[in-house]
Amino acid sequence: LKRNGVSNKPQHSQAFTDKVIAATGPEAHPRLAEIMPSLIRHLHGFAREVNLTVAEWMTAVEFINECGKISNDRRNETQLLCDIVGLESLVDEITSKMLATSSLETPSAILGPFYRHDSPLLPNGSSIIQKLDPSDSWYEQAMADSAYITGRVLSSSGAPIQGAIVEVWQSAPNGLYEQQDESQPEMNLRGRFATDADGHYAFYALRPVPYPIPDDGPAGRFLRLLDRHPYRPGHIHFIVSAHGFRALTTQLYDDRDEYIAKDAVFAVKDELVVKFVPRDGDRTARWTLEYDFVLGRE
Numbered sequence: 001l002k003r004n005g006v007s008n009k010p011q012h013s014q015a016f017t018d019k020v021i022a023a024t025g026p027e028a029h030p031r032l033a034e035i036m037p038s039l040i041r042h043l044h045g046f047a048r049e050v051n052l053t054v055a056e057w058m059t060a061v062e063f064i065n066e067c068g069k070i071s072n073d074r075r076n077e078t079q080l081l082c083d084i085v086g087l088e089s090l091v092d093e094i095t096s097k098m099l100a101t102s103s104l105e106t107p108s109a110i111l112g113p114f115y116r117h118d119s120p121l122l123p124n125g126s127s128i129i130q131k132l133d134p135s136d137s138w139y140e141q142a143m144a145d146s147a148y149i150t151g152r153v154l155s156s157s158g159a160p161i162q163g164a165i166v167e168v169w170q171s172a173p174n175g176l177y178e179q180q181d182e183s184q185p186e187m188n189l190r191g192r193f194a195t196d197a198d199g200h201y202a203f204y205a206l207r208p209v210p211y212p213i214p215d216d217g218p219a220g221r222f223l224r225l226l227d228r229h230p231y232r233p234g235h236i237h238f239i240v241s242a243h244g245f246r247a248l249t250t251q252l253y254d255d256r257d258e259y260i261a262k263d264a265v266f267a268v269k270d271e272l273v274v275k276f277v278p279r280d281g282d283r284t285a286r287w288t289l290e291y292d293f294v295l296g297r298e
């Protein structure tokens with residue numbers, strides 16, 4: 001029996017994959033022309049390796065559609081999906097390795113989905129904890145575990161950088177970032193601080209607590225199907241920037257936290273695990289954290 005007399009390579013063959021790759025034209029965007037052959041090879045190889053069925057592939061398509069559909073300014077479910085499979089951490093590592101000029105630079109960590117532009121520029125030594133109704137559920141707990149966080153911003157030669165901007169954000173003790181939580185004021189627990197002539201920054205914040213990444217959507221469902229927990233260790237986010245230097249996006253992790261070794265988004269690095277020490281003689285804060293950030297030249 002001959003079908004139409006047309007000979008075509010079976011689609012499970014390498015020749016089929018090569019044909020798809022070869023469909024790219026000579027005028028293709030150069031970076032896409034560079035990366036698409038690899039992406040197609042890996043996608044096809046993956047489908048062959050696991051004998052992916054039409055039903056399974058369609059489940060994945062609908063899953064990604066659902067991630068897009070529930071995403072908005074306050075929630076980025078597709079990014080969260082990348083986070084829980086380690087992709088944001090991996091590309092962060094690849095990027096910082098490519099750009100680093102010195103091994104003394106503070107390691108980067110992922111941005112995460114809760115960054116907001118235009119947080120308030122605050123005077124050094126002030127607090128990112130906004131005054132709330134003291135009856136608010138998390139306020140008592142917040143004040144009981146507040147921390148004075150200070151240090152310097154340095155170049156890799158050890159010279160202090162004046163006028164560097166230390167941008168910081170963290171979740172409240174209820175595990176929610178301000179934009180996820182109606183009960184918190186606008187820009188609560190966010191701020192930017194400029195370093196002084198000695199490169200010093202200082203501010204009051206909270207000792208961070210472990211918290212579950214949003215698990216009421218498709219990413220959370222996926223975690224449960226994988227028999228995984230949604231917790232991140234307590235962390236504080238930073239973007240440290242200065243003229244002539246590469247901006248550093250990173251996070252600091254509290255060493256008391258049991259989730260240090262099992263972060264749901266795989267973003268912990270040893271150099272970023274810090275010790276909060278008891279603080280005496282300051283009614284505003286129970287803990288001190290000292291940390292210097294080292295920036296690389298642009």
Ligand code: MBD
Nearest residue numbers: 083110111112113213265
């Ligand atoms: C977070 O708070 C976070 O920092 C990251 C990286 C991912 C999900 C939630």
Ligand code: FE
Nearest residue numbers: 112114235237
């Ligand atoms: Fe976070």
